[in-house]
Amino acid sequence: MTEGTLNADPAELAKFSELAHRWWDTESEFRPLHQINPLRLAWIEAQAPLAGRQVLDVGCGGGILADSMARRGAHVLGIDLATKPLRVAQLHALEANTPNVAYREVSAETLAAEQPGHYDVVTCMEMLEHVPDPSSVVRACATLCKPGGSVFFSTIHRNPKSFLFAIVGAEYVLNLLPRGTHEYLKFIRPSELAAYCRDAGLQWDGTRGLAYNPLTRRYRMTDDTLVNYLVATRRT
Incomplete structure (x- = not known):
């Protein structure tokens, strides 16, 4: 990303803006986010207790x-x-009446210039596969985090299984997501994300997969990271 350009795809912003009014409808296109949220929240808090912490959620969408x-007691800023x-x-x-939460329309890169080293915990979930330069977002997240703080990512692997499950299955067969939600070439291999993290001064602490059972219509954490996966890192 060159200086002065915005690390965002206008088509992606428009896509999610069009559906914004349905964000908190648990039976809408955002049902998967509502279903996985307790899983990712518990996973985050198991590694970085949230109460009393300064937390930033990058690419927060509808919150x-x-x-x-x-x-859970965190002081949260959501940005998008x-x-x-x-x-x-x-x-x-x-x-x-949610306490201690605020939202700003600002990029991670811009906020990183304003508030370097400000946050105990930074989360960036289901966003990296939607931006032109994910490495820039990773660097910004690292800059925003305090030394020793935690940075969490989730995204989608790029391989034949992820194409079959995350696009064909989720968007065309099971209709879990609107068609066109994801672009396969924007998916990110763990090796690529690991390189971004190393370059940004983030220590890779662990990875978990997220799987969907179409029969029970439930998600669960798993060791299989070939489709959706979550990464825990620590700022060195």
């Missing part, structure tokens, strides 16, 4: 994860570049 982390989802997040926080 599902940010809201739940605030309810899509205006409509942010408005939905703000409205939900008001309606639900």
Whole structure:
């Protein structure tokens, strides 16, 4: 990413903005996010207790994860570049009376220049596969985190199995997601993400997979990282 350019795809922002009003409908296109949220929240908190911590959620969308982390006692800022989802997040926080959560329309790179080393925990979930330069986001997340703090990512592996499950299965067969939600070539191999993390000064602490059972319609954590996977890192 060159200086002065925005690390965002206008088509991606428009795609999620169009659906913003459905973000907190648990039976909408965002049902998968609502279903996986308790799993990813528990996984994050097992490694980085949230109560009383300064937490940043990068690419927060409508605020599902940010809201739940605030309810665990964290002081949370959610950031995104899509205006409509942010408005939905703000409205939900008001309606639900969620404490200690705020939202800003700002890029991770811009905020990193403003607040380097400010946050105990940084999360960036289901976002890296939607931006032109994921390595830039990883660097920004590292910069925003305090030394010794935790940075968490989740994204999708790039391989034949992930194409079959995350695009063909999820978007065309099971209709879990709107068609066109993901682009296969934007998926990120763990080896690629590990390189981004090393370059940013993040120590790779662990990886978990996320699997969906179409019969029970439930998600679970797994050791299989060939489709959806989550990564825990620590700022050195």
